[in-house]
Amino acid sequence: MVRRSATGRIGIADVAVKAGVSHATVSRVMNGNFTVDPDIAARVRAAAAELKYQPNPVGRSLALGKTDTIGIVVPDLANPTFQAILRGLSRAAAQDGYRVLIADSFEVSSEEAILAGEARRRCDGLVLCAPRMSDAELEEIAPSLRPLVLINRTTDADDIPSLVVDYGQGVQDIAEHLVELGHTRLAFLSGPPRSASNGLRLQGLEAFKAAHPQVEVRMLEGGSDFDTGHGAVDAVLESGATGILAFNDLVAMGLMSGLHERGLQVPGDISVTGFDDIPFAKYTTPALTTAAVPITELGEQAWHQLRALIRKEDNDAPGSRYQPRLEVRASTGPAKAPRQAVHG
Amino acid sequence: MVRRSATGRIGIADVAVKAGVSHATVSRVMNGNFTVDPDIAARVRAAAAELKYQPNPVGRSLALGKTDTIGIVVPDLANPTFQAILRGLSRAAAQDGYRVLIADSFEVSSEEAILAGEARRRCDGLVLCAPRMSDAELEEIAPSLRPLVLINRTTDADDIPSLVVDYGQGVQDIAEHLVELGHTRLAFLSGPPRSASNGLRLQGLEAFKAAHPQVEVRMLEGGSDFDTGHGAVDAVLESGATGILAFNDLVAMGLMSGLHERGLQVPGDISVTGFDDIPFAKYTTPALTTAAVPITELGEQAWHQLRALIRKEDNDAPGSRYQPRLEVRASTGPAKAPRQAVHG
DNA sequence: GCGATCTGAGAAAACGCTTTCTCGCCGGGC
């Protein structure tokens, strides 16, 4: 007869009774402690199997002071970039027996700090993606979130690894590519104003402009999704630019779609580039020229960094910098003769 | 001076000491119990604020017997369908103060049962997406996972809600649409052989064939990703079909890409349809005709069903059936005169 | 003014596990 504890689930006590031993011994057996007599161990295992006993993780967590779970805070689960980070993180962590708790802030950056704190307390460590959070706030909450790994953000604390993508370099590589194709009028369809990675792109473009004074680079307001790109067609045409650097692949795809609707050819009339190299980028028509970011690998690395922190290992490489790789596809081509600006 | 418990984090005991009250009183204050003297409550709150005390969720979970967390088991986080379910689920659950723990089985269905059990024990409930699991195994493990909500699977137990998409009807709607455009030779680029939703599609096509004996419907082997579609071009051309029903949007996009490379026009030469209406479907060129599944809403509903179970509410609508909506875009068009089968 | 009632806070048990502490028992050494 299976005795049931108050909660209705069988616990260590039930196994102990059935095997005629103490709680402690059951625990020892379940944890592979070899100081227990083989006969008794077998009896305990038999009892556990018969009762289908599975240790309660909450009890274990409390006793051990660890949850075997890590958290990840993302601003938007709909964004392929964060999906890819999550995927890489989850896969890598799973291989070490860790689970991932997700905290989606839905772009409400005012909630991010609280959300991060709550997630952290349930986990052994945290990966934070908070592109819109202010530096000041980040600096303030980061210490309390340790062990912590930052994605595309940095902090002064030296035990908080940062995994950053060199967006500045990537955007310069793309611009170079367009210039080599003969484009002299470029436009950057920028991302969300407060986005940290957008700031890096802008810095990169400043460096580019300094190095290429003969090239015109217009800055256009933007965002980070399809609709931004789709809605930016007028602004793009008005700019008179022949080479467009979209904030990311989503924006680029939206833009290409909008241009297509207007009967414009890509890259015949206008060259378009993205950023990130999301899985869909190579399947657009024309296939999108973009800067490939090894984003799943970044998620994986995030876990490795976090694992080192959790295990208190010496981390020889605290944080890393990822270089995007220019991926030339069919959405960029030689520049046409300069067009006149279109009047809306 | 801030006293620190053994773990280095401040606990309820520190607040109690600082406020000069007992643990119990601190707990009462933190949980909004009004049987405590306002003066003392204020003192406790001040102490808590000063120490930045935040209750340890693991301790709470153990005492309360709940974790305010739900789990979701998905076969592949890279699949947009499961990403969308996760997103809807996460958003809905977050509004009720619940978090989501993810368990990615990476298509290793032999691990699914164990994974699901482990996830369940850490959570208050589970959402299970296991399209490849056998009916027998599902039936066996489902009871032990309660509260449980199934996605696109059903079970005999009546307290396990199932949210199923009517793939059979959806595929029939698509086929009807193609027939109306004059196609008489169709081909179904099927999904993974053991996939439950693929089975439903096949059933739907059988019903369709029975109702339209004059239409030829070929079955082609397939899969569920881009590469499947891209690699199926030869088989599709050999079939001589002019209307292709791809298993899902990913396969359809891969196929369109492959056809494009061969210089074939969509829909001029061949009409292609997808399934799911993932966000990218409307941005392909040509935009993809597909059957739209309200998949994010499905994730949201999964939470509502699970919430009812967790709260032990009477659930008036245990499970629901979702009808896909035909979304006619530019990838389907009138049939050409029947082509001869191409010899590879 | 005294007993009954009620309020509010502390003591302690409970949640389910791990782990230290303790102790009985056995074997070996002298």
Place this chain on the structure above:
DNA sequence: GCCCGGCGAGAAAGCGTTTTCTCAGATCGC
């Protein structure tokens, strides 16, 4: 034959909360 060391298992003390139980003190009624 006795003592000591070591081994193995039970008792008990945590882990950090919540909640029941208990009881002191205050309030009320008569």
